[in-house]
């Protein structure tokens with residue numbers, strides 16, 4: 001097959017100027033459509049699979065005008081890499097390039113080029129120089145390469161469509177090169193003769209084939225060399241088909257090296273149908289090994305693979321070309337036309353590459369898969385089409401239905417229009433009917449109104465007539481009635497005048513009678529006042545006498561106290577002495593023990609010491625006895641003092657006004673600067689007999705008067721001696737008397753009141769007396785007298801009005817005992833707080849009109865003090881009664897009713913009984929009757945009032961003007977008590 005036949009399958013662009021030789025060939029046949037499609041399909045398939053495995057490369061021609069220094073440098077590098085300066089793969093003389101003659105190639109693995117392959121022509125006389133070009137054909141020249149590129153660059157560009165003149169191209173090319181091509185019978189191609197050997201972008205190796213060696217075979221004298229960059233691995237199995245790639249990978253213009261008398265066609269001449277055969281290369285092994293890393297000789301051959309693929313491939317005839325004859329190549333070219341691989345297409349000068357069968361196979365397989373997929377897709381498409389058809393038919397049906405509905409809707413619209421017009425007509429008719437009706441109604445109304453007016457006129461006239469008749473009749477009756485009333489009034493006024501006259505007379509009589517009475521009372525009062533004055537003077541004298549006595553007693557007491565102190569000092573001394581003696585006794589005993597054994601003197605000394613000790617003990621006993629006597633004496637004297645003070649004492653306390661209380665009474669304290677004993681109260685305004693307003697100031701004297709600023713501590717100081725008397729074995733009774741709200745409970749039971757303070761004092765005194773041999777047992781009980789019944793305030797609150805408390809008296813022992821009551825042993829002062837708390841809970845408190853917090857019962861705190869002196873054998877039994885009396889206000893004032901009235905009556909009764917008892921005690925002779933039994937309170941306190949006891953009454957005074965009358969009453973009562981002289985108290989002792 002000649003060249004023209006080879007190229008007939010490929011189109012060329014019209015107007016493209018072909019190389020000289022090709023122009024002579026018959027024009028190429030247009031490519032059939034089927035083939036074009038197939039080619040495209042194959043290209044696409046390859047594109048889809050990614051870059052082909054065949055490495056890409058480019059042939060680079062060393063420019064001849066390389067500067068000398070660079071050429072030298074390259075030479076040095078090549079030598080270092082183990083290459084001869086002119087590395088050649090020389091074909092053996094027997095090897096023929098022409099007609100598929102075997103040409104051995106040795107892979108050179110010393111210089112991998114990344115991403116490119118180059119085919120260089122190195123002048124044998126010069127050092128090899130590599131020029132790199134990228135795979136897209138942009139030539140990157142080094143140094144002087146640019147100068148020589150002028151000759152071949154024009155070719156390169158024309159390969160990509162630039163119109164370059166042949167003359168320019170030819171002018172750039174050395175004439176020898178053209179002549180050589182012509183000699184070889186190669187078809188001359190226009191533009192660049194790109195010669196590309198595809199390589200793997202990575203790890204390239206340079207295969208160099210000496211043009212000279214190839215030429216030598218054909219007796220062509222040439223010192224040029226091809227340089228092929230291929231991957232090391234691929235290089236070892238290099239085959240010719242790898243050295244040719246697709247057109248897109250033919251970007252580099254082959255640049256001539258050396259004399260530039262060589263072009264790409266020369267390479268094709270040498271390699272195009274080249275089959276490298278290992279056996280044939282054996283003879284040149286030594287030469288090849290020099291330029292390769294592996295030393296293997298690649299078998300470069302074009303192999304055809306029968307395939308159903310439509311991808312163009314090398315023509316079998318060419319691939320199956322007979323091996324070249326071993327006849328050495330003569331310098332003259334053979335007459336037989338040389339077989340070249342066909343061009344890839346008409347746009348390129350690239351030869352059709354030999355195809356990789358395995359790749360083709362894989363492509364085929366993929367193609368098959370692809371076909372299968374397409375088949376599947378087609379079947380799917382068909383089914384989808386069916387579905388679409390189905391939907392289309394359904395759509396048509398729906399559209400038909402829609403059209404039906406539209407028609408129906410149009411009909412309905414028409415009907416609706418008709419109905420609307422009918423409705424408007426009916427409405428108009430209705431409106432006209434309504435109007436005619438309203439006219440009729442108006443007529444009827446007018447008619448009715450006229451009738452009503454007529455009727456009203458008629459009625460008015462009738463009523464006018466009847467009213468006039470009535471008025472005439474009423475006038476007559478009224479006149480009669482008035483006359484009758486006048487008569488009656490006359491009679492009544494007469495009666496009234498008579499009655500007034502009579503009453504006036506009576507009133508006059510009454511007034512004169514009252515005046516007489518008043519005068520009498522005033523006279524009596526004046527005489528009483530005189531008597532009282534006299535009495536007061538007597539009392540004062542008595543008091544002065546008593547004061548003198550008291551001073552004497554006090555002096556005596558002071559003396560006794562001094563004596564007592566001295567005795568106590570002696571006692572202490574004696575005790576110390578005693579202790580010293582004890583110590584010395586011990587020492588002596590030891591000494592005796594020591595001395596007893598052998599010394600009579602020691603014995604006598606011991607006796608002496610013993611005697612002295614006995615004496616000391618006796619002295620101590622004496623001192624103790626004296627102390628006890630002193631204590632007894634103290635008690636006696638203390639009692640005498642109390643007796644001198646009076647067995648019944650009265651003290652007055654005026655409470656302060658609260659912030660809410662605005663109208664205070666006029667209360668004065670004349671002797672406030674000394675021991676306050678007097679209180680003066682301005683009485684209410686009175687009209688005298690002469691008709692003038694007078695106010696009297698009432699003065700009251702008591703054992704002690706406490707003003708509003710006084711504190712509970714101050715008050716207690718005055719009564720502490722009485723508490724001591726209770727501890728000494730006397731019955732003591734302390735009352736708080738006064739109207740509701742005057743401060744009784746505050747004085748008696750508040751946290752620092754008399755009860756807690758008395759208990760605390762008793763407890764501490766009892767503790768103190770313990771060292772003098774006294775042991776005290778203290779028992780407290782708290783009872784209430786309410787409505788003349790006893791209640792236990794320390795019992796359970798639910799038993800308050802149910803449990804009957806009995807009071808028993810022992811007339812022999814003069815002792816009172818309570819039954820069914822809880823008594824608490826006072827083993828510490830803290831216990832009294834519990835007692836008070838429990839009692840206040842249980843105590844009946846109810847509101848009255850006089851005071852919302854009025855206490856309506858008498859509460860009695862009874863503290864029994866039983867003492868025993870273990871040394872003297874003395875025993876004492878005293879009782880301290882602390883009594884918070886119920887409010888003393890008068891019945892009229894409290895405005896009590898019902899149950900409250902009964903309570904108040906009972907309270908008043910018991911208080912008046914108390915007054916009676918005190919009065920009887922003061923006035924009666926010994927043994928006469930004392931009305932204790934008249935009330936529950938006096939019965940309970942029987943042995944605490946009277947001769948055997950000491951009594952203290954606090955009269956509590958409210959500072960308010962509103963309570964003035966009550967205050968005066970209370971003070972009068974207290975004065976009465978204060979004036980009572982009760983017989984000498986007797987101590988309850990048991991010898």
Ligand SMILES: Nc1ncnc2c1ncn2[C@@H]1O[C@H](COP(=O)(O)OP(=O)(O)OP(=O)(O)O)[C@@H](O)[C@H]1O
Nearest residue numbers: 655656739740741742743744745746853854855887
């Ligand atoms: N000396 C005082 N100092 C301060 N406040 C006092 C004094 N005396 C009484 N009060 C207060 O006056 C008010 C009435 O006192 P209290 O309840 O003691 O009167 P009362 O005579 O005991 O009344 P009742 O008979 O109703 O028990 C209380 O709020 C009390 O705190």
